[in-house]
Amino acid sequence: MNRLNRIFHNKPLKIVYFIRNFARYAVPKGMFRWRLERLLAQARKRDDWERIRERTDYYNRLDGSVTPPREGMRPLGEHRFRKGVRTAYFFDSYEFTRWFRDDLRWCMVPGDVTTVPEIPAVVKSRPIAGDNRNAVLLNLDKHRHFVFLRDGIPWRNKEDRAIFRGAINCHHPNHVLxxxxxxxxxxxxxxDAGISNRHPSLPPEWTKPLIPMYDHLGYKFILCIEGNDVxxxxxxxxxSNSLAVMPRPTYETWFMEGRLVPNYHYVEIRADYSDLEERMRYYIDHPVEAEAIVAHAHEFVAQFEDPKREKLIALGVLQKYFERTGQL
Incomplete structure (x- = not known):
């Protein structure tokens, strides 16, 4: 295990993220706008155009049937880095908004969004169920959320146990889960269950040291429990080569959690967690089925690994946003 990985818990170095994004911010926006139409036209000639179009429509479900009010929508020209801005949300959105005219109006709701905005808005997360058209997904705060690993431990060589590490925010209703x-x-x-924070209302023995991502990979099962959102x-x-174990998700992000198939991409357990041990025992006794789920999970992850395609989809999401709000 690399010592640097342990220090930073295997997260990408944030200093690199900031250097890259401040350099991007310094480039005049006009250099991108004249290329946008040509870039989107070239996308339609790609072999994976249908996949690009289909994912664009998944993230942006606006149908243009309602013209949104101008109240709450601000010109892109006002989308600038300034004191008090949520840095990751700004940079991750500016990477794509800089391709569009300053007079176009939009709304972005930063943070962990668990309800659907009243007007069309760009968000990081949204509820899976119900009419979520006004919640238009972009890959925001991706430095924290969009991290993938390379796992060199085969599933059969891992320990026959599960692990859970995560904070409990006692002020957030979702954390009751x-x-x-x-x-x-x-x-x-x-x-091996533990939380990474302390709170007077929680037993102190629940708190365990934060551990790097790769130290989770010695376990066959890793719990993925929703927090503020996903x-x-x-x-x-x-x-990884471990099995994700969780109840059926209720929120989704750019990762399209709503498309994950239970017991095909992950191991589904009841919402009250009562069948965890039963489900673990089943897959320990049926390793071929467990390894098939790992393979299907890898296939799902692979669709996000082409940076050029991800860029085209993000630009398509915003293009459709401005079209469906009657601005293009």
Whole structure:
């Protein structure tokens, strides 16, 4: 294990992220705008155009049937780096908004979004169920969320246990799910369960040291439990040779959690976690099925690994946003 990996818990170095994005911010936007139409035209000639179009429509479900009010929508020209801005959300959106005219109006809701905005808005996350058309997904805060690993440990060589690490935010209603899990499995022999924070209302023995991502990979099963919105670790767990274990997701991001198929891409357990040990025992006794799920998870992750395609989809999402809001 690389010592640097341990220090940074295998996260990409943020200094590199900031250097790259401040350099991008310094480039005049006009250099990109004249290329946009040609770039989108070239995309239609690609062999994977149908996949690009289909994912664009998944992220942006606006149908143009309603003209949104101008209130709450601001010109792109006002989308600038300034004090108090949420840095990751700004840079990850500016990477693509800089391709469009300053007079076009939009709305972005930063943070962990769990409800659908009243007007069409760009968000990082949205509910999977119901009419979520006004929640238009972009890959925001991706430095934290979009991390994939290379796992050199075959599934059969891993320990026959599960692991869970995550914070519990006692002020957020969704975190009752993590607290419920800890009350069931804090002392369990089948799961190395712990949280990374302390709170007066939580048992102090639940708190365990934060460990690097790669130190999770010695376990056959890794719990992916939703927090403020999605389970942040789900992306890298599905890229590993361990099995992601979770109830059916209720929120989704650029990762399209709503398209994950239970017991095909991940191991589904009940919302009350009561069948965790039963589900673990099944796959320990059926290793071929477990390895098939790992392979399917890798196939799902692979669709996000082409940077050029991801860029074209993001630009297509914004192009469609401005078209469906009657501006293009």
């Amino acid at each position: 993590r607290e419920r899990f800890m009350r069931l499995y804090a002392d369990s022999a089948v799961c 389970a942040t670790n789900l992306k890298w767990v599905l890229s």
